[in-house]
Amino acid sequence: AAAGAVNELAAQHSPLSHQNAPACTIVSSVIAAGILTVGWIGDSRAYWVPDDRAAPSARLTEDDSWAAQMVAAGLMSEADAYADERAHAITGWLGADAHELDPHTASFKPDGPGVVIVCTDGLWNYAEAAAELAAAVPPDAAVRPLHAAQVLVGHALDGGGHDNVTVAVLPFPGPAGGAGPS
Template identity: 35%
Template structure:
């Protein structure tokens, strides 16, 4: 049984609430700060100027820590946001245009990450969903081709608070895998086994993070998929739960592209029964997953595997918002090659262009693309 902290007391009715990251005023119903985009889990009662402070929660890359404070200064005024995208009017502190009433886009709707020149990720709401329940979390050493961690979690849209839970899960898994360096293991098989074990730990801890971001009284618990890959030189070790995927896409003519992961989905069940891939992935309940992370999950052990890379190409981890439109590894390799011819080999413009392409195909789901370049 996991021991959890008791819930924070409810704010006093009428009390002013602030974002723990930037001090902007928020409401107790908001999950993300409209001023800076930080997750609001939890929001905190504002400390009166000059009042004595104890320890207050502070969001650091998705983890709640504690910092000692003394006399708390008055919270800074929120920076002026961009004008309304509909009419150019002023967007108020509540995130709505004071002229036409349109809600401003949330920073959570679209964000990018590029921890090193050779690794990047783009996460986008898509066109049809009203919020982004995908999440990416990536890390990399500075030297190209040295070590990278790519994580994608796709929140299940039919469950509650999956956007918050997926982000917490992805960041937790990334941190576990960043720390999991198989030092002293010079044999590739030993390194692969150690990293596969770390992927199991990462999935389990990501599951705990998802649960921690699920309201205890929720009868529709937050849930998400899990896909992660670690690149160390020529070695890739990967693990998945659900139907987010890991692909190896060599440069055109350099080798055969591969879908490394195997989905936990009804479509995969039908494929294993002999149904044609295209038919299975477009049939009834094709995207119903058979494993996931969340409080109501019975199995969060990832399917793992490894591969040695001998040629240049792209390691990709993505959600079904991309592969919905380009499922086979051969088709995805061709798409990446065509897109790279226009964007160049920088992973961030390439990932952005792939997201734009998926939206142009209909954007019916959230889209996540994480890339690492192997030269």
């Protein structure tokens, strides 16, 4: 549905719109029956941050990017790949000019309560590692998710943010213990 909506934007413009078609990345998270599911295309990310900060945080997604492909193929170290000027060139996106759509999904059953952070590179460029991002998340994020998202946007802007900064914070297990979808 998201791909169709982005493609429709291209159809509403001139016949040459395929040369500079509207495009975007996407990341989503759903909680149902105590299971956390994420889906994504591109370089927008999802992170797990447990309420017990002694437990490890984790990045839940893998980028569709040049750098990620180089690392996955064993051609470069992560540090070298991300230092390259091509690092953030995305290899997957939604849009009329996108290659065959191959959305990614993954499901998890966290050991305890926490929050899922879904964000664009406008945030994670300033807190890329899961531990770095977790350090920027307020301790009351699960009960004040909007405030936590605002704090994270502020973190990116204070770091010199120059890209779009989009952040959502989803408490887990969510309302009513995660019994229904969130």
